[in-house]
Amino acid sequence: MMNRREFLRLLGAGALTTPLVSAGETLATAMQSATLTFAPMLDLHKAVTVPLIIQKAEILRREKDLFIRVTAKNGAVGIIEANNRVPQVISLFKELVVPFFIGKDARDVETLVDGVYTEGSNYKFAGMPFWNSVGNLEIALFDMMSRAANKPVYELLGKRIRNDVSVYLTRLTRDTTPEKELEIIERDFAETGCRAVKIKVGGRMKAESAKIENRSEALIKLARKKLGDSVTIYADANSSYDVPTAIEMGKLLQDNGVKIWEEPCPWQDYDSTKAVADALDMPIAGGEQDTSLWQFKAMIKHKIVDVVQPDLFYNGGFVRTLRVAKMAAEAGMTIDCHSPKFGVGAYPFRHFISVVPNIGAFQEYNLNSSSKPLGEIKNGKVELPTGVGLGIEYRPSDFEKVEIL
Amino acid sequence: MMNRREFLRLLGAGALTTPLVSAGETLATAMQSATLTFAPMLDLHKAVTVPLIIQKAEILRREKDLFIRVTAKNGAVGIIEANNRVPQVISLFKELVVPFFIGKDARDVETLVDGVYTEGSNYKFAGMPFWNSVGNLEIALFDMMSRAANKPVYELLGKRIRNDVSVYLTRLTRDTTPEKELEIIERDFAETGCRAVKIKVGGRMKAESAKIENRSEALIKLARKKLGDSVTIYADANSSYDVPTAIEMGKLLQDNGVKIWEEPCPWQDYDSTKAVADALDMPIAGGEQDTSLWQFKAMIKHKIVDVVQPDLFYNGGFVRTLRVAKMAAEAGMTIDCHSPKFGVGAYPFRHFISVVPNIGAFQEYNLNSSSKPLGEIKNGKVELPTGVGLGIEYRPSDFEKVEIL
Known part of the structure; x- marks a missing residue:
């Protein structure tokens, strides 16, 4: 053994130490932490050519299932099945996480996930309940961005x-x-x-x-x-x-x-x-x-x-x-x-x-x-999925009878 | 310097290494963690002679202020001013923390604060949002217990x-x-x-x-x-x-x-x-x-x-x-x-x-x-306060016009 x-x-x-992603022409701002700095890995402004200003982020309930739906000012939408920890962290999602993202360009997500932590006293809330709230929202933003770009998320x-x-x-x-x-x-x-x-x-x-x-x-x-x-x-x-x-x-x-x-x-x-x-x-x-x-x-x-x-x-x-x-x-x-x-x-x-x-x-x-x-x-x-967005197709009728939490 | x-x-x-509290005759069960064990420090069954079975734990809103109120089956009540992190963690308080405490004897709090962590998947939620929910409830329980015993909390x-x-x-x-x-x-x-x-x-x-x-x-x-x-x-x-x-x-x-x-x-x-x-x-x-x-x-x-x-x-x-x-x-x-x-x-x-x-x-x-x-x-x-409970006297009229969250 x-x-x-x-x-x-x-x-x-060998290959495992290869950088995951080479930074493109337009570099996003690197994470500005005092003791932990990451070079930008993604180039979302190049991959998604129009600004996607986040207008709202909602938790939808349809019978037993929860979904996260994000909507941009230009009408772009991303939607994902929420994970099973969302019901217990709804107040964190709504009170601390969503307000920070509203009005910001989803394509800046690589710095937004740092910003939501250093905003106000949010860093005191660190732990799964906080980051799971961010995670559900962030994954929905990727669904929205990739749909807007007509690409799969992995691209x-x-x-x-x-x-x-x-x-x-x-x-x-x-x-x-x-x-x-x-x-x-x-x-x-x-x-x-x-x-x-x-x-x-x-x-x-x-x-x-x-x-x-x-x-x-x-x-x-x-x-x-x-x-x-x-x-x-x-x-x-x-x-x-x-x-x-x-x-x-x-x-x-x-x-x-x-x-x-x-x-x-x-x-x-x-x-x-x-x-x-x-x-x-x-x-x-x-x-x-x-x-x-x-x-x-x-x-x-x-x-x-x-x-x-x-x-x-x-x-x-x-x-x-x-x-x-x-x-x-x-x-x-x-x-x-x-x-x-x-x-x-x-x-x-x-x-x-x-x-x-x-x-x-x-x-x-x-x-x-x-x-x-x-x-x-x-x-x-x-x-592994290949479709646009996360590769999941929802029909408009899927969300006709939902409760917005 | x-x-x-x-x-x-x-x-x-010298004196700093003196045990804080000597365990009384009746020892509560020690914390049963795999790698961290604390001998019982308190003897609440001796200090509080009647069982205080927790019936409900509520968050009250009175204008801008939040309070935590706990009530035992025998009518005993504890009430504290909630701290300023409660508004963001209400869903954790209500979904994960309160249900574990209901029906249990407040005098077992020394083991209950371990039990609420190992209950179900609660340990995955570790961090301030979870423990602050427990903390607000636990402090209200101490107010209730000490009032029932006609003693200040510190006793x-x-x-x-x-x-x-x-x-x-x-x-x-x-x-x-x-x-x-x-x-x-x-x-x-x-x-x-x-x-x-x-x-x-x-x-x-x-x-x-x-x-x-x-x-x-x-x-x-x-x-x-x-x-x-x-x-x-x-x-x-x-x-x-x-x-x-x-x-x-x-x-x-x-x-x-x-x-x-x-x-x-x-x-x-x-x-x-x-x-x-x-x-x-x-x-x-x-x-x-x-x-x-x-x-x-x-x-x-x-x-x-x-x-x-x-x-x-x-x-x-x-x-x-x-x-x-x-x-x-x-x-x-x-x-x-x-x-x-x-x-x-x-x-x-x-x-x-x-x-x-x-x-x-x-x-x-x-x-x-x-x-x-x-x-x-x-x-x-x-x-330092000397009154019964936390030493704060509320009048019944203080909570006549509250909203229960």
Whole structure:
């Protein structure tokens, strides 16, 4: 098995350090932070030739689904399915985030996502609730801009370098028996052609109980036995362990050929996470809930994790997640975004990975919540979208009966 | 002038490491985190003899003011003035925080503030917006519990060790000239008997402009010249500087006898903050926006700052801020809470410092926003409250015409 040092060395080689996007003729202003500066990556004034002055940004409710709709003064519209954290952060979205964007040109989004943070006291609100509000709005702005330019979103983000992606099936349950879990995985593998899976270990943000640990150990052993050596297995502890227990569990995972271990310790406890990463050979992943570019910088610099996993929405959208990807690439690290989604909800993520070189071998896909499997996966791969905007076509009638929140 | 090492050594000596509160006969369950465990500090079941099952928690609006009102099944009520961040986090308060507390005994608050974090996906929402929601509710619960027990809040928090506190006047403006600023400070000193002040330097979360830096330098020199050597001067940069500029500015501050420097670098950039702290002799303070106990632990352990400054509300209330105080005490560090307040809004903070040994020489007081000075400061000191609950008496008629949000 590849050990942690080899993994990092391999990633450090070659193409991964290539700049994501070369700046065009017209440079946007670089991020003006005191201790973190990013050169402009996008050239949206060239890609979108007319100003798109943001007039309104609304949350629409249609039965159980929420959407974000942005409208420019010239009538241009962008619309996305809101992610599942929006209902709890509506007051932040409306009170702090939207007011800053109104009246500004969407094509300046690369500096606007910094401006919304330094505006007034907004920086005090840092964290997922704030950045998820920005992220939902920012992704809708990209939909609007790319529609106005009659292009797919990925063309605004960089150079498309792949047309499809291999996915791993992400398991979200902890209440099944190991036998039942393997039954589901084998059924889903047969249906999708997938050869990679992520399983849950530990108790999720909780000290482990003997019962959970018995399940974790039995599950990991049964998975390897049933699936064979050629299947890629990842494990996710969702912040469950203290350092000694994590090292013990990590050795069991390594011995069973688990390729990446996600969040062994509480996600905000970088010292413990690093202690575990240093003690094990296997790569450690984390960053799902992180939203501070300074903290991502520290996670990368100090090798607190080996794989960074920002969530495109939680982390504030395309621009800020491209920055994390770039910092990771420069350190020879991969970025495997948190994206336990399927169908339309996964489209923003699919545009993102269309242009990012340093992603890992398999990207997350959630078959769980899909009562009707969408048939998106063929031979273990998902095609990346090519249509205008995010590639999702809504009919005007789709939004005739909506409530504006 | 005392240098950073002497400052830390002095703080490490003696009484500051005394446990804040000795656990009573009935121990509440210790925090069950994977990597951070706190022994119980309070004994609320002994202090409050009847169960107080939380029935509802409401946000009340009366003209411009917001209040948090909690009601127990037995009719007990607690009420506090909400802090100024509540309007932006109402959806978090109502959707994530209140539902967890309903039906639970307020006397278990020491474990409830951990439970609300690990409940469902709440931990993903970590940050000030979430913890400020918890903090407002938790402080109202303490008002309710102490009223039910006919005691002041501080009696539930520990042993009262001081009856008054010396305050520093906190200046919040960056748009005055140095001359105007000193005019205000000298007027306020004359009126209050204060001999300590905190002034702003840098541009607040922004790269410095020459104009701002000219003001910072002129202000600091004029302050020392006008106020004389016996006045204590603190400075606050609100995340303004990169490392080289911060070190340069810090040397100027040291040379002018500034005693503590707050937030020289972006608050989430611990590496830069530590680099500045290590390069300067003067103590560095920070933590105003921080709300992760793991991150406070790291700030203390790695001496990223010399003085921790959690905000009682932002950081989730009394229990979690007592924990920060305890971690600081064990490392021989002081805690000077962020509290730019006056009058009723400052009462929770005043109960907190009634029982905490390791606070600094001066605590924050905001005279700025007070159009009518309250006359709370006498000879530079504020008396700490002694009445039942938070010590604020509301009449039923005060809440006859409120809107429930």
